[in-house]
Amino acid sequence: MARKKSFTFSISIPISITLAALALAWSSGTAVLSQSRYEELQQRVTDRSSQIEEIEKEIEKLSGELTKTSQESKTLKNALYTVDLSRKKIGANILLAEARVGESESSIQTIAGEIIETQEKIKREREQVAGLLRLMDDAGSQSFIELFVLSDNISAVLRELGEIESVHARIQNEILTLRTASDHLAAKKDEHERERRKLLGYREDLVDQKVVLDNERKEKDTLLSATQNKESEFKKMLADANARKAQMEKELEEFAAELKQKIDPGSIPSPGTKLFSPPLDKIRITQRFGRTVDSARLYASGTHNGLDYGADRGTKLYAVADGVVTAVGNTDDVPGCYSYGKWILLKHPYGLSTMYAHLDIIKVAAGQEVKRGETIGLSGKTGYATGPHLHLTVFATQGVQIRKYDHSKFCKAATIPIAPINAYLDPEAYM
Secondary structure: OOOOOOOOOOOOOHHHHHHHHHHHHHHHOOOOOOOOHHHHHHHHHHHHHHHHHHHHHHHHHHHHHHHHHOOOOOOOHHHHHHHHHHHHHHHHHHHHHHHHHHHHHHHHHHHHHHHHHHHHHHHHHHHHHHHHHHHHHHOOOOOHHHHHHHHHOOOHHHHHHHHHHHHHHHHHHHHHHHHHHHHHHHHHHHHHHHHHHHHHHHHHHHHHHHHHHHHHHHHHHHHHHHHHOOOHHHHHHHHHHHHHHHHEEEEEEEEHHHHHOOOOHHHOOOOOOOOOOOOOOOOOOEOEEEEEHHHHHHHHOOOOOEEEEEEEOEEEEEEOOEEEEEEEEEEOOOOOOOOOOOOEEEOOOOEEEEEEEEEEEEOOOOEEEEEEOOOOEEEEOOOOOOOOOEEEEEEOOOOOOEEEEOOOOOOOEEEEEEOOHHEEEOOHHHO
16 A cells, blocks of 8 residues: 655744743733724823823923022022922932823734734734635645545646645745744834833932922921021021031041042053943033132132032932942931031042932942942932032042041041041042
8 A cells, every 4th residue: 555645844833923922911901902992002102102201391491590599609598499490300219200201001902913913913924824724734644656646637636736835825925924023023112112221210200309309398397486587596507507507528638638548550540541430421511620710719628529519409410430339328317517518438440439429219228239420319418518510539449438427527427438638639620
C-alpha cells in the first residue's frame, strides 16, 4: 500500500505575537471605546491642554511680580504681600498639576481603548489563521501522485492545487497582519506605561506643591503672630535675624579657619572642566561665588561661599551630576539658628561634593544614589533667606565634614556641612 504524504508548512510566528495573545486578559472586562466616547476623550485632552496653557501664563505673570516684590524694601506689608503672592503662585502650580493629571488620565483612557481594540483584532486574526491552517491540513491529506492517479478530472485537481496555493498566500497575509497588530499593541502598551508614569509624577508634584503651600500658610501665621501686625515689631524681628545671621557667619568662618586642612590639588578636577549640568530648568543667577559687589554688604566674611539662583518656592531642583547623598539636614529644627535651613549634600565620584540649601522639600535620603538631572528636592526659603532661592555650594570632598555646630552660640545643636576655607570652590568653574 502506498504511503501517504502530507503537505507540511513551516510557519514561524514571532514571540511578540504569542505574548500579545497572552496579554488579552490585561484589560479584560473593559468595553471597546465607541467612536463618540473616543472623540469625547480626545476633546477632553484638547480642553485640558488649553487650560494648562492659560495656567502657565498666570504662573509666569506671578513669577514676575514675585521677582519685582522681592527686590523692594523690607517692610511688614511687603513681607506679607510676598507671602500672599507666593501662595497664589503655588496655588496656580497646584491647578497646573491637577490639569495635567486630568490630561494624562484622559490620554490613558484613550490609549486603553485603542489597546482593547487591537487585542480584539489580534484575536480575530488568530482565529482566521487557525481556520486557514485547518483548511490547509485537510487539503494536504493526500499526496500529489494520489491526487493525479485517483482523480478522473486532471483539471479539477489542478484547480484544487491552485486553491491550496491561494490559501497559503492568505495565511501569509493574515500572519503579516497579525504581526503588524502585535507591534501596534506593543507600542500602545509602551505609550500607556509612559502616560501612567507621567500621571504618577503629576500626582507626586501635586502632593509636594500642597506641602509648600502649607509651609507658606505657616510662615504668614508665624509672621503675624510674632509681629502682632505691627511694623515696629517686624523691624525688631528683622534686626534680630540679621544679627544672628552675622553671628552665625562669623562663627562658621572661625570654625573653617580652625580646620586648616590641606587640600591636595590633584584630588580635584581643574577649573574649566565641564562636570555639572544646571540644577534648575530656568537659570537666573542672583549672587556669584567669592567677593562680589554685594558680598561685602551681605556677608560678615565679605565673601559668598556658593552660587545663588533665583527660584520661586516649590521649584524642582536637580542633581548636577551622578553621586551619593552624604547627608541631609534642617537647621530650622534649632530655633534661632539662621543658617542653611533644609540642605542636601551630595558626594560625586571625582573629588567634588555639592550642597543645596534653603529648600522647602528634601526628596532624597542619606546613602541614596542619584543620577544627573534627578529631582532631589524643591527650592524654598528655609533658613536665613531674604527671598526664595537656591544656594549651591561646591566643596573639595577631601575637606568637607558633617559636624554639629558646637562652636556656635545659636546653632549649637545644628548639624551642617563644614569645611576649611580652601575647600570651598566656585561652582561656575565646573558648569
